[in-house]
Amino acid sequence: MDDYLVGVLSNIGIVSFIALSAWLLLLTGEISFGQQAFFAIGAYAAGIATALWGWPLGAALGWSAAIAGGAAVLVGVPTLRLHGLYFAIATLGFAEMVRLLFEQFHYRVMIDGELVGPNGSDGFRGIRYIFENDVGSLQFLALIYLLLAAALAGFMLLERSRLGVAFRMIGEDDTLAALNGLAVARLKILAAGLAGALAGLGGGLYAHLTTYVEPRVFDVMLGVHSLAYGLIGGLGTALGPLLGVVIDIGLLESVRAFAGYRMIVFGGLVAVLLIVRPRGLLDEALVHRIGRLFVRAPPAGP
C-alpha cells in the first residue's frame, strides 16, 4: 500500500472515533459541538503517558479513554440539565475553554538531554513511541482498525440491548422515556461518559500517529465536522457516522478533483441532507427495512 493511502485510511479510522462519539450523543438527543475537547484530552493524556512517563502504548490508550470519559462525566453532570441549543452552546464553550487551557499548558521534562512535553501554543512534540518501538505505519493502521472494529462491535451489542433502546427512547422523547421508568439524567451522563471515552481513545491514537499535537487542531471545526458526520451518515446505525467520515475524508479531502472546494461541497451536502433526509442517509427507517431483509420470521425481537 502506498503511504498516501495508508495516511488517508489512518485518518479515516481515527476521525471515526470522534464521529462515533458525537453520534452517540445524537442518539440520546443531544447536539454536542464539543467532542473535540475529549479528543484533545485523550491526545495529551496518551502522549504524556508514553513520552514522559514511559508507559506502554496499550496502557496509555486505556488511560486516555478513561480520563476523557471521566472528564465527560464531570462536564455532563451540570450541562446535561440544559436542553437543546443551551446544551450545544455549553459544549462549544467548554471545548474552547479546554483548547485555551492547552495553549497555556506547560509540562516539560528532560528526557535524554532534551526537553519533552506540552509547551503551550507550540504544542507537544516528540511523541515518538511508534518510532522507538518500530511500529510500522501499516501495523499502526491495523491497530486503529482493530480498536475501531471493537468499538463497532460494542455498538452492535448496545443496539441489541435494553440500554441501546433506552438511549434511543431518550433521544426521541425524554419525557416519555421518564414515564417509561428510565432515569433520564443518569442515562444521559452514562452516554456522555462513553462518548467522551471514545473521543479520548481516538485522541490517543491521533497523538501517536502524528507524533505531535498542537492545541489549534482541536478547534471548533473539528467538533462541527464530527457532529456533521453523524447527521450525514444517519442515526439508524453506528455505521452512519463512519459513512459520513468516508464521504468527507475519503472523497472530499483526498480526491484531487475536490481540492479547494471541500468545505463548499461539505457544507452544501449537510444543508441538502438536512432538508431531504433529516435523520441522515442511513436513517432508522432504512436500517429497519434492510434489517427485515435478513430477518424473515416476524416476531424475532432482539
Add this chain to the structure above:
Amino acid sequence: MPEVPVLELKDVSKHFGGVRAVDGVDLAVARGEILALIGPNGSGKSTIVNLICGLFPLTAGRIVLDGADISDMPMHARVSGGVARTFQNIRLFGQLTVWQNLWVAQNSGEQRRQGFGRRWFGGSRSARGEVERTLEFFDLAHKSNELAANLAFGEQRRLEFARALSAKPALLLLDEPAAGMNAEEIDQLDNRIRKVRDDGVTILLIEHHMELVMSIADRIAVLNFGRKIAEGTPASVQANPVVREAYLGTPEQV
C-alpha cells in the same frame, strides 16, 4: 375505612400564573376500582393526570400512592412506584419497533432492582414471553417488528395502552383512550379495560365518551373549573343537577 386507597390526592392545587387549573381537589381511588374522572373541556382532568405522574410540580397539596407521599418524586421513580399512563394525543417511540417499545417499558419496578448488567444487557426469556403475551392481548403480535410510526391509528392506540401496561402498574391512568375510535374499537377497549382491572390493576379513566364511562366505571368524579363538584356511582352522578348544569349550562344561559 377498611383499606388504604391506592391513590389519594389531598387538597391538590395547580395554578398556572393566575389560572387555577386544579384548585383544592381531594380524591381517593380504592384498590381494584375503575374511577372515571369527567368534566367539560378545560376542567382540569388532564392536569390532574399530569400531576399524578409528575410532569410538573404541585402548587399545593400532597399526592399519596399506596400510603407513601410521592409529591416530590421524579417521574421515573413514580413509574417504578406503580403509576403508568397513556396520553390523550398518542405518544410513542415512532422510530422504534413495536417490540422495542414494550421491551424497555416492561416491568420497570423489578428492572430497577436488578444489577446494571442484567437490567441493561440481559435478554431473559421471561421478559420475552411477557412481551409476547402483551402483544397477543392487544392483537399486535403480527406487528411486532414494525416501526411504531408505521402503525395505523387504532394500532397505535392499542400500543400506547400496551406500553403503559408493560410497566406493571398498580395504578393505570388512561387519558381519553377512546378518542378517535369507532364503535367496534370502543367495544374492544371496554373489554380490555375490564380484563386489566380483573387482573388487579386499579384504573383512573379520563374520558369524554359517556357510554363507555357509564358502562365500566365503578365510581365517577366530576370536575368543573378545577374543582370537584360531584362524586359517586354512575347513576347518582347522572342524576345530579349540579353536574347537569356544568355540562349543559343553567337555563338562563341556554
